[in-house]
Amino acid sequence: xxxxxDISKPFADMDRPVDIETERxxxxxxxxxVRYLDAERYQEWLNDFIDPxxxxxxxxxxxxxxxxxxxxxxxxxxxxxDDTWSELNIRVKRYNEPSAWADNPQTRHLHQISNIEINATxxxxxxxxxxxxxxxxxxxxxxxxxxxxxxxxxxxxVDGGYRLLRRRVFIVQNVLLSKNLNTFF
Amino acid sequence: MCEGDCKGAAKGRPxxxxxxxxxxxxxxxxxxxxxxxxxxxxxxxxxxxxYQAELRQIFARSWLFLAHxxxxxxxxxxxxxxxxxxxxxxxxxxxxxxNAFLNSCPxxxxxxxxxxxxxxxxxxxxxxHGWSFGIDGALRGTDGKVYEKDETxxxxxxxxxxxxQVDSYKxxxxxxxxxxxxxxxxxxxxxxxYLDIMLDNDEGGTEFIGGAIKSEIDCNWKFxxxxxxxxxxxxxxxxxxxxxxxxxxxxxxxxxYDELAFQASIYGHGIxxxxxxVGNTRTLGYPDLVDYAFExxxxxxxxxxxxxxxxxxxxxxxxxxxxFSFLPGQNTFRVWHPRGPGKIELVVWTLVNKxxxxxxxxxxxxxxxxxxxxxxxxxxDDGENWEYSTRVNQGFVTRQQPLHYALGIESADMERDLPxxxxxxxxxxxxxxxxxxxxxxxxxxxxxTDLQNGATAAPKKTATAAE
Numbered sequence: 001x002x003x004x005x006d007i008s009k010p011f012a013d014m015d016r017p018v019d020i021e022t023e024r025x026x027x028x029x030x031x032x033x034v035r036y037l038d039a040e041r042y043q044e045w046l047n048d049f050i051d052p053x054x055x056x057x058x059x060x061x062x063x064x065x066x067x068x069x070x071x072x073x074x075x076x077x078x079x080x081x082d083d084t085w086s087e088l089n090i091r092v093k094r095y096n097e098p099s100a101w102a103d104n105p106q107t108r109h110l111h112q113i114s115n116i117e118i119n120a121t122x123x124x125x126x127x128x129x130x131x132x133x134x135x136x137x138x139x140x141x142x143x144x145x146x147x148x149x150x151x152x153x154x155x156x157x158v159d160g161g162y163r164l165l166r167r168r169v170f171i172v173q174n175v176l177l178s179k180n181l182n183t184f185f
Numbered sequence: 186m187c188e189g190d191c192k193g194a195a196k197g198r199p200x201x202x203x204x205x206x207x208x209x210x211x212x213x214x215x216x217x218x219x220x221x222x223x224x225x226x227x228x229x230x231x232x233x234x235x236y237q238a239e240l241r242q243i244f245a246r247s248w249l250f251l252a253h254x255x256x257x258x259x260x261x262x263x264x265x266x267x268x269x270x271x272x273x274x275x276x277x278x279x280x281x282x283x284n285a286f287l288n289s290c291p292x293x294x295x296x297x298x299x300x301x302x303x304x305x306x307x308x309x310x311x312x313x314h315g316w317s318f319g320i321d322g323a324l325r326g327t328d329g330k331v332y333e334k335d336e337t338x339x340x341x342x343x344x345x346x347x348x349x350q351v352d353s354y355k356x357x358x359x360x361x362x363x364x365x366x367x368x369x370x371x372x373x374x375x376x377x378x379y380l381d382i383m384l385d386n387d388e389g390g391t392e393f394i395g396g397a398i399k400s401e402i403d404c405n406w407k408f409x410x411x412x413x414x415x416x417x418x419x420x421x422x423x424x425x426x427x428x429x430x431x432x433x434x435x436x437x438x439x440x441x442y443d444e445l446a447f448q449a450s451i452y453g454h455g456i457x458x459x460x461x462x463v464g465n466t467r468t469l470g471y472p473d474l475v476d477y478a479f480e481x482x483x484x485x486x487x488x489x490x491x492x493x494x495x496x497x498x499x500x501x502x503x504x505x506x507x508x509f510s511f512l513p514g515q516n517t518f519r520v521w522h523p524r525g526p527g528k529i530e531l532v533v534w535t536l537v538n539k540x541x542x543x544x545x546x547x548x549x550x551x552x553x554x555x556x557x558x559x560x561x562x563x564x565x566d567d568g569e570n571w572e573y574s575t576r577v578n579q580g581f582v583t584r585q586q587p588l589h590y591a592l593g594i595e596s597a598d599m600e601r602d603l604p605x606x607x608x609x610x611x612x613x614x615x616x617x618x619x620x621x622x623x624x625x626x627x628x629x630x631x632x633x634t635d636l637q638n639g640a641t642a643a644p645k646k647t648a649t650a651a652e
Binding site (some may be wrong): 004007060062063064065068070076077078080081082083085087090091093096097098099100101102161174175176177178179180 | 255299300301303304363370377395396397398399400401402403422423425426427429430431466469530551554555558559560562564568569572598
């Protein structure tokens with residue numbers, strides 16, 4: 001397996017920038033993806049943006065001493081998401097139920113992304129994409145949750161477009177300062 | 186300053202002995218729970234004075250969950266947690282025992298441990314002035330040896346304040362700040378009969394896997410505690426969407442509900458179960474886990490008897506008073522730490538049998554994440570209910586209104602040969618009434634004799650396991 005597909009391995013130096021045309025195409029993909037998430041178009045997101053072989057992982061951050069070899073997180077430890085396509089599909093099915101009360105009334109979403117870097121990899125069909133995000137959820141009158149973090153994505157070129165093959169989501173919080181995560185990142 | 190009661194101390198040398206607060210009595214607060222009318226006054230969820238009384242009467246006296254033995258296997262291994270709002274370090278000693286200490290330097294009070302957990306620590310050093318403590322809590326030295334050069338300084342009597350009593354039950358470590366508290370086993374009473382459903386259903390014992398997930402919910406700590414002590418009712422409505430997503434249908438209590446389902450309560454600890462064998466395990470979404478639960482249920486009949494073997498994976502939930510809860514079959518264990526009357530920090534772990542196959546452990550880890558973590562399809566819909574149940578009581582008139590805890594007031598089961606207060610049917614407020622009755626006992630009584638001999642104590646009957 002390519003290192004880049006090993007979920008436990010962070011991206012190496014982002015020193016292989018892609019050509020401007022590829023960069024534009026992937027930027028458009030990234031912006032379209034978060035627009036779908038903002039609109040809670042989860043089924044279309046799953047169908048149109050996510051590769052059937054997706055590995056979607058968001059570990060839980062721990063506070064540890066710098067000299068602790070376990071670090072802040074590790075694959076196989078506790079996580080918020082560690083999903084295959086069928087597991088993401090279960091989450092989407094819940095959103096599709098009218099009795100998903102945490103989403104009814106509707107939540108107002110904003111996914112803002114920045115710090116985008118797009119790199120080529122040893123496989124010409126795969127691209128390493130780094131981004132930072134601000135995720136805002138607001139519901140009812142004044143309930144607001146804000147989460148900041150970074151994403152390390154691997155996109156696969158498929159049929160003239162792209163699919164998300166791997167995503168690592170790193171948030172900056174240890175104690176999650178929210179009651180739930182009724183969104184994707 | 187030392188004024189005579191500290192023998193041998195030099196004049197003016199401070200007495201640094203640990204202080205364990207004495208309980209009081211709050212009969213007015215105890216009356217907020219109306220057993221006659223099965224009502225609870227909403228002030229128990231919002232009033233700051235009630236909350237301060239809870240910290241004194243309940244959290245400074247009860248045995249509180251600290252850690253699982255498997256989290257700290259070796260000397261110097263430690264985790265940081267809370268007892269009420271008190272920050273505590275739980276650390277394995279060189280002789281294999283476990284101690285716990287307040288995470289506060291006796292010099293200026295700063296935390297001496299800033300991290301969630303660590304392995305093989307030699308001690309804890311305060312970042313402020315470099316006071317350093319061994320894993321036994323004793324002061325070992327100070328930065329630059331300034332104090333050591335002061336001949337009036339006696340470090341032998343200075344240390345981190347120990348949690349007054351620490352003990353464990355089948356892998357779970359508990360502590361209490363009350364030196365006079367009854368033993369952990371007496372605090373449980375015969376409720377260990379029910380704890381063993383999860384803690385002793387297979388040889389080899391249990392362990393926590395992965396780390397802890399922590400989150401904040403803006404609710405009073407008692408709403409989730411009462412939810413797990415005996416509220417399966419909410420699952421049908423609150424969790425309809427999650428059940429539909431995973432099971433393709435609603436929550437199912439099994440075909441033999443009328444015959445089998447019950448609630449049991451002792452000293453405010455409570456479990457509700459439907460004895461349907463695998464209903465909870467099924468919601469994790471992995472067929473292999475259901476097979477495992479069925480096999481375990483068969484095998485466990487020898488250890489636990491027929492009835493408890495049926496409970497291992499059944500639709501069920503449990504709270505150990507005051508704030509430690511778990512779901513049999515789904516294997517999520519959690520503490521609802523109070524953070525003021527209107528806020529909690531929730532910490533969740535996953536428990537498995539040590540000798541379960543690795544792929545089964547992995548499916549429990551992922552299954553708990555999918556269901557009972559902040560992004561889980563069940564837990565997702567709990568938080569907002571508890572938040573608004575708490576928050577609406579800011580309304581002056583709203584909080585004068587009674588709350589209804591009267592489901593199943595005539596459902597006591599005097600015949601079934603099981604430990605504790607038994608009520609028929611899991612769809613029942615019985616355990617919640619007894620949870621608040623226990624709460625009121627803690628508000629009322631300043632001593633353990635009264636605490637252990639009130640209405641929540643197991644009724645007198647010869648009721649050890651019939652099996």
